[in-house]
Amino acid sequence: MGKNALTFKGGIHPPHHKHYTETKAIEIAPIPDEVVIPLSQHIGAPCDPVVKVGEEVKVGQRIGESKGFVSAPVHASVSGIVKKIERRPSPGGARVLSIIIQSDKKQTIHESVKPHGKLDDLGPDKIKEIIQQSGITGMGGAGFPTHVKLSPPEDKKINLLIINGAECEPFLTSDHRAMLEMPDKIIEGTKAVMKVLGVEKAVIGIENNKLDAIRTIKVMLKEEDSISVAELKTKYPQGGEKSLIYAVTKREVPSGGLPMDVGVVVQNIGTVVAIANAIQKGMPLVERVVTVTGSGIKEPKNVLAKIGTPFKNLVDFCGGYTEDVAKVINGGPMMGIAQYTDNVPVIKGTSGILILNHKDADREETSNCIRCAxxxxxxxxxxxxxxxxxxxxxxxxxxxxxxxxxxxxxxxxxxxxxxxxxxxxxxxxxxxxxxxxxxxxx
Amino acid sequence: MNNRLVATSSPHIVSKETTTTVMLDVIIALVPAAIAGMYYFGISSALVMALAVGSAVGTEAAIQKITKQKVTINDLSAVITGLLLGMNLPPSVPWWMPIIGSFVAISIGKQVFGGIGNNFINPALAGRAFLVASWPVEMTFWVNPGAAPDTVAAATPLGLINTSPESLQPLSDLILGRIPGCIGETSALLLLVGGGYLIYRKVITWRIPVAYIGTVAVIALVYGGFDFTYAGYHVFGGGLMLGAIFMATDYSSSPVTARGKIIYGIGAGLLTMLIRLFSTLPEGVTYSILFMNVAAPLIEKYTAPRVFGTGGVKK
Incomplete structure (x- = not known):
């Protein structure tokens, strides 16, 4: 292994820092007293609230309705009472209209949440509808509504689905743990997306610093001819869509174009897990795996957290900050967004909460470009x-x-x-x- | 949480490398050849290099103080300019010459254009060219290794190759550095070791040195009728190694593009051989590099890397 690993031109080898959490099984985070669910967690039109202050809501109930095609609805992740609907800081940086729900800790499931049956019995349009209704968006960070990605125009023929298990961002291990602990869901979700797109082939791309994940998925795929695993070189940004497509297919997404221009659709590991949950349990996207890690947190962990859980709660669940905490980041160290407060909620795109101490966060002063190339x-x-x-x-x-x-x-x-x-x-x-x-x- | 959070934009981690560590690597790579210079030409050559370094650093600090800029001598780039200039001087130059040379190198070669990164020619070579033009006799007075300075004039291999090839030093002496020449240019072997270190540390790429030295070798081979010994003198004699590995690779004055570096190296090689074979000068490295420095922005413009996704769609 290793020599034949696929990759792209350029890129860097930042220190992985995955040791903090890569061997730690996903723990279920406690239900917070209050969740903050922003009505815009995706690229596209924000949602309109469809519940009122004082109204009772249940887990999986739709609370924000999408207004356009490029949008995704949001759902209650806890049962309880809608306390407020107001602008709150969101990990994206802006203050976003959010629904604040006071949890009753009972986690009563909403009536609309019902299993959709076997994948074999569902048609492509039905699956796409489930994905859209479940508010599923790309969970790698950017948060593009998944059903839009699965609706290429007629003239774009898709012949390959790539599942992005590269997880090239240092520190983050949420996809890694998902691949180890829920490979069945990943494969089920992958099959569902294949059916929607009508493609015969899917490749799960995984960086070779996660050999255990490569092995686990390969074992699960023994009987599957249509899905294969591609071992990728560990190099940043291997998980960038364009780099990943190039590594797997040697096709270059044209400048200014989209993956569909080269016949490819890419989905994130977290996204296919969410799709599997939506089909098998009928549960919309109300929780996700989040890596809480870094030099500024006492007990780094991988947690399964409800969407809307304030960062602060997860920090407390992970033993709290160290003395010299300096930076709280939504996402990984390379592309994540630094927060000015930890009073922001986990959203659909929160793959990790990275907390850095002063030593890691402080920078030397900028000096002249020396043209080192x-x-x-x-x-x-x-x-x-x-x-x-x-x-x-x-x-x-x-x-x-x-x-x-x-x-x-x-x-x-x-x-x-x-x-x-x-x-x-x-x-x-x-x-x-x-x-x-x-x-x-x- | 009492302290305020730092909210800067991504990326939130950076490599350990800084301008200072890069410059330190260059100094480390130069040290073996500089020590060889002291070994062959005596303690006075150490003084020449020390004065050149001192003057370069002093000039940089003084200019930045006077013009009320941040003093950046800690980035060590002025040390390199001074050291390179010192290594590019004959061992017997009078003590004031390295001082003037470094002053010109830093002031006119570097600071007037905005300091580090903004100089369009190699400052050390600018200083050297100034000295050659002003004091041509002192700048071309060579001594044999081991001899006391100011004693007997000796000839460099490249000086002999066209005039009296029968008295040429053996090629092994060129590789080890036991020949007359500038303080730091004689030991081809140690300069190559330094170059290897720089490539290993990813401070420079192979492109400029290999293209440059390769071009000189090929032309010398063809011109000399495939006489490998003759080509060896062109490759290992004179300032080619020091120039190709340490001077032509100066970041500011060479192209940033990969293809540009190759073209730049080939161009410098062509010019060097043009000067050596068809002019009255035995050397040619200094002027070739300076000339290519001026051409670098143009080369860079026409050698931009291919942007990902602009190569036509493969389905």
């Missing part, structure tokens, strides 16, 4: 980050566009390798925003 050599997109950044910082956004700023996937590789600690991704992000708003105007 490391950002160029490592960029998985073939960009010259130093040029985009230089132009962006000078306000020359047309030049930044010329250097293909829009092709940046914001993986953070350039900022990671930069010996001068330049704000590379930051300034490229800024350029992308300016370029998009300019194109909208014209």
């Amino acid at each position: 490391k950002c160029v050599d490592h960029c998985p997109c073939g960009l010259q980050p130093l040029m985009i950044s230089k132009n962006s910082l000078m306000g020359r956004f047309d030049e930044a566009d010329y250097y293909h700023a829009m092709d940046c996937i914001e993986c953070g590789t350039c900022s990671f390798v930069c010996p001068s600690r330049r704000p590379l991704v930051d300034s490229i992000r800024m350029a992308k925003k300016e370029i998009v708003s300019k194109k909208k105007k014209s």
